Amino acid sequence: MSKQSGASPDQRFDEPVDEPIGRAAPSAADGSGPDGQPRPTGPTVDDIPGEQRYVAMLYGRLDDLRTQATRRLRGALHNAGGTQQERSQRDGTVRMYAEQIDRLGAVEQGLCFGRLDLDDGTRRYVGRIGIFDSVGEYEPVLLDWRAPAARPFYLATAAAPDGVRRRRHIRTRDREVVGLDDEVLDLNSAGQAGDRGGLTGEAALLAAVTASRTGRMTDIVRTIQAEQDRVIRADLDGVLVVQGGPGTGKTAVALHRAAYLLYTHRQILSTRGVLLVGPNATFLRYISQVLPTLAETGVLLRTVGELFPGITATRAEPAEVAELKGRLDMVEVLAAAIRDRQRVPDEPIEITIERDSLVLDPATVAAARDRVRRTDRPHNLARPLFDVEIVHALADQLAERLGADPLGGENLLDEADLAEFRRELRGEPEVQAVLDWLWPILTPQQVVAGLFASEQRLDVAAASLGEAERAALRREPWGGWSPADVPLLDEAAELLGEDDRAAQARAARQRRAEIEYAEGVLEIAAGSKSIDFEDEADAEDGMLDVTDLLVADRLAERQADGEQLSTAERAAADRSWAFGHVIVDEAQELSPMAWRVLMRRCPSRSMTLVGDVAQTGALAGASSWWPVLEPYVGDRWRLEELTVSYRTPSEILAVAAKVLAEIDPALTPPRAVRDTGEQPWDAQVGTGELAGRLVEAIRAEAAGVGAGRVGVIVPAGLVDELGRAATEAEPEVALGDDPELTSRVVLLTVAQAKGLEFDSVLVVDPDRIVAESPRGRSDLYVALTRATQRLGILRTG
Numbered sequence: 094m095s096k097q098s099g100a101s102p103d104q105r106f107d108e109p110v111d112e113p114i115g116r117a118a119p120s121a122a123d124g125s126g127p128d129g130q131p132r133p134t135g136p137t138v139d140d141i142p143g144e145q146r147y148v149a150m151l152y153g154r155l156d157d158l159r160t161q162a163t164r165r166l167r168g169a170l171h172n173a174g175g176t177q178q179e180r181s182q183r184d185g186t187v188r189m190y191a192e193q194i195d196r197l198g199a200v201e202q203g204l205c206f207g208r209l210d211l212d213d214g215t216r217r218y219v220g221r222i223g224i225f226d227s228v229g230e231y232e233p234v235l236l237d238w239r240a241p242a243a244r245p246f247y248l249a250t251a252a253a254p255d256g257v258r259r260r261r262h263i264r265t266r267d268r269e270v271v272g273l274d275d276e277v278l279d280l281n282s283a284g285q286a287g288d289r290g291g292l293t294g295e296a297a298l299l300a301a302v303t304a305s306r307t308g309r310m311t312d313i314v315r316t317i318q319a320e321q322d323r324v325i326r327a328d329l330d331g332v333l334v335v336q337g338g339p340g341t342g343k344t345a346v347a348l349h350r351a352a353y354l355l356y357t358h359r360q361i362l363s364t365r366g367v368l369l370v371g372p373n374a375t376f377l378r379y380i381s382q383v384l385p386t387l388a389e390t391g392v393l394l395r396t397v398g399e400l401f402p403g404i405t406a407t408r409a410e411p412a413e414v415a416e417l418k419g420r421l422d423m424v425e426v427l428a429a430a431i432r433d434r435q436r437v438p439d440e441p442i443e444i445t446i447e448r449d450s451l452v453l454d455p456a457t458v459a460a461a462r463d464r465v466r467r468t469d470r471p472h473n474l475a476r477p478l479f480d481v482e483i484v485h486a487l488a489d490q491l492a493e494r495l496g497a498d499p500l501g502g503e504n505l506l507d508e509a510d511l512a513e514f515r516r517e518l519r520g521e522p523e524v525q526a527v528l529d530w531l532w533p534i535l536t537p538q539q540v541v542a543g544l545f546a547s548e549q550r551l552d553v554a555a556a557s558l559g560e561a562e563r564a565a566l567r568r569e570p571w572g573g574w575s576p577a578d579v580p581l582l583d584e585a586a587e588l589l590g591e592d593d594r595a596a597q598a599r600a601a602r603q604r605r606a607e608i609e610y611a612e613g614v615l616e617i618a619a620g621s622k623s624i625d626f627e628d629e630a631d632a633e634d635g636m637l638d639v640t641d642l643l644v645a646d647r648l649a650e651r652q653a654d655g656e657q658l659s660t661a662e663r664a665a666a667d668r669s670w671a672f673g674h675v676i677v678d679e680a681q682e683l684s685p686m687a688w689r690v691l692m693r694r695c696p697s698r699s700m701t702l703v704g705d706v707a708q709t710g711a712l713a714g715a716s717s718w719w720p721v722l723e724p725y726v727g728d729r730w731r732l733e734e735l736t737v738s739y740r741t742p743s744e745i746l747a748v749a750a751k752v753l754a755e756i757d758p759a760l761t762p763p764r765a766v767r768d769t770g771e772q773p774w775d776a777q778v779g780t781g782e783l784a785g786r787l788v789e790a791i792r793a794e795a796a797g798v799g800a801g802r803v804g805v806i807v808p809a810g811l812v813d814e815l816g817r818a819a820t821e822a823e824p825e826v827a828l829g830d831d832p833e834l835t836s837r838v839v840l841l842t843v844a845q846a847k848g849l850e851f852d853s854v855l856v857v858d859p860d861r862i863v864a865e866s867p868r869g870r871s872d873l874y875v876a877l878t879r880a881t882q883r884l885g886i887l888r889t890g
């Protein structure tokens with residue numbers, strides 16, 4: 094094995110050690126070490142042509158598969174008409190081939206990245222997808238990285254080679270092989286394995302972690318490390334918590350786990366779906382390319398604020414208000430707010446029907462309300478019971494009056510007369526209006542907005558909160574929803590119950606109309622196309638023509654409206670969808686109310702929660718996992734820890750470690766996988782000169798990172814001022830609610846920077862970052878750990 098620096102074989106990662114685990118810099122493409130010295134073992138350049146031939150063959154097979162899928166898609170598109178069931182099947186087939194074409198396109202870069210030479214002389218190539226030989230026995234020519242047979246690529250070490258003699262990393266650019274890195278797993282190198290903290294594929298790993306950032310996260314499929322592999326391939330069932338410091342690959346692992354689970358449990362998960370929850374829309378965009386490059390397109394990526402269909406939660410609000418809304422107390426507040434809408438009049442209500450005047454007195458209404466409440470039905474679903482109670486009371490009153498025996502005998506009306514009275518009363522608009530007033534059918538939006546808009550309602554429903562807290566919740570009903578409102582809407586929806594019969598009937602009518610329209614279009618398209626389709630040359634070219642597009646377009650539209658939606662699309666549109674697996678990233682940030690939403694979306698409790706309780710910034714977030722999970726799963730959850738930081742070099746982690754010790758001296762920072770030899774810089778500037786010095790620093794860092802990215806992390810209170818100064822001087826600086834991360838320089842707050850990384854990071858006014866929030870130290874810890882190469886700190890005062 095190649096030469097390594099450092100730590101003793103029995104050194105534990107959780108011991109604070111300055112030494113990085115790996116070497117200082119990646120090896121060169123020719124296999125030489127960081128110092129230019131030849132490595133003890135390694136491929137020769139002569140190996141490249143051989144690998145090139147193999148890789149070219151794989152790309153040839155990939156092209157064949159694409160052509161085949163395109164041809165089948167065309168066939169399905171032209172297969173118009175038939176019974177409704179046949180058309181529905183055809184829509185499914187179209188979707189399947191369209192997705193297949195997408196997937197085959199997405200694995201183009203780095204299709205094959207590894208080779209295992211086994212003791213028995215056989216070789217296995219490992220890549221993004223599995224490919225079989227097109228002739229003979231259909232032997233696998235490329236193993237999907239998720240297949241059990243590919244696992245030694247990530248786990249085999251010299252000490253435990255698992256039948257592997259040599260592991261080769263193959264680097265390609267477009268379809269060309271540009272480099273090879275070999276590790277020979279023999280007993281001579283076994284003694285050295287522990288020295289490197291068990292890293293596998295060290296040269297490829299270091300090349301990956303030191304590469305310039307692009308503003309979009311990339312996959313780590315070539316260089317997954319053993320502790321990460323264990324998490325990725327963990328069992329589907331139960332709750333798995335993955336705790337790890339900044340840069341330990343939690344997000345990467347979460348995404349690769351989603352791909353692994355879909356591959357391994359495709360049948361369950363393709364129908365129930367996988368939900369991945371992230372902290373904000375910018376972050377979701379940052380990670381959005383990873384799953385497609387792993388050939389998976391069916392995972393629904395959402396923030397908690399996006400989990401209520403039809404609601405866009407963009408309203409900003411103070412962190413303290415968000416914290417308040419995130420408390421479990423809000424469950425009772427909402428329940429009380431709904432009870433408050435179940436009215437009992439102060440005075441008797443007079444209802445005039447034709448010439449008869451009926452009176453509904455408060456005691457009758459109160460008794461009816463109490464009986465209905467005792468059924469424990471959700472408010473909206475209980476309304477029919479309330480109607481029955483009131484209509485019965487009114488009908489009895491009417492019967493008493495109209496059927497009274499003038500001679501004082503028994504009432505002259507029978508049960509059939511009473512039933513007739515009830516039917517008529519139910520149809521009376523005046524009765525309906527009274528019922529609507531006493532027990533209104535409510536939407537979650539009406540409950541939540543109505544509560545916050547009324548001091549009186551808040552006083553009744555939120556009596557358990559302090560006066561200042563109630564005042565903090567008060568707001569006008571306009572201005573939209575905040576992310577912290579979404580769990581409240583969801584809770585209100587649960588308490589109200591959904592009476593969706595009318596909506597379902599409407600949807601069915603609409604779907605029938607759309608299907609009829611689509612049938613017409615398909616028939617016209619098929620008629621005009623019958624001759625072209627016979628044309629093999631046209632079918633061969635793999636391009637879809639205008640008629641195809643017309644049909645596809647119509648199909649897609651119909652799919653968007655009807656039942657042919659993909660699992661992810663259907664799940665996105667359905668508030669009560671139960672996912673097969675839920676993955677939460679930055680899980681420490683979620684409030685107790687948000688956890689209730691996620692637990693409802695995952696009744697099977699098959700979940701992966703990744704996060705770091707030392708990085709919690711949200712005031713309603715978690716400082717330990719136990720209280721979060723205990724109410725839902727007791728102690729039935731597993732904990733895995735990630736201990737190596739791949740992002741941040743040791744010099745920067747040493748600065749961050751001091752802040753971590755202030756958060757909690759018992760916490761240990763992750764071990765850095767490398768050092769850069771470059772110390773972070775720290776400058777003190779006068780308050781008045783901060784903007785000017787920041788602009789200078791931005792220019793210097795942007796020049797220093799070459800093709801890379803610079804992140805400027807500023808206190809929330811300085812965003813406007815410093816943002817203005819930065820963009821006036823450097824128009825390419827991106828900022829705002831959802832900044833474009835592919836810009837060379839991005840200026841953002843800590844909350845926005847969560848989960849992101851940049852080649853160089855400037856942290857502005859760390860004291861103010863700390864002072865801005867009760868969790869300010871955790872915020873500073875997050876800010877200091879965003880850099881992959883360089884860190885600069887600008888202090889004021």
Ligand SMILES: Nc1ncnc2c1ncn2[C@@H]1O[C@H](COP(=O)(O)OP(=O)(O)OP(=O)(O)O)[C@@H](O)[C@H]1O
Binds near residue numbers: 337
């Ligand atoms: N095995 C690996 N091979 C190559 N790169 C890796 C590996 N593991 C992690 N990385 C890289 O390290 C960086 C940090 O990973 P990631 O963002 O997943 O960490 P994290 O634990 O989620 O960090 P944070 O807690 O700060 O959000 C990313 O650039 C990721 O691609």
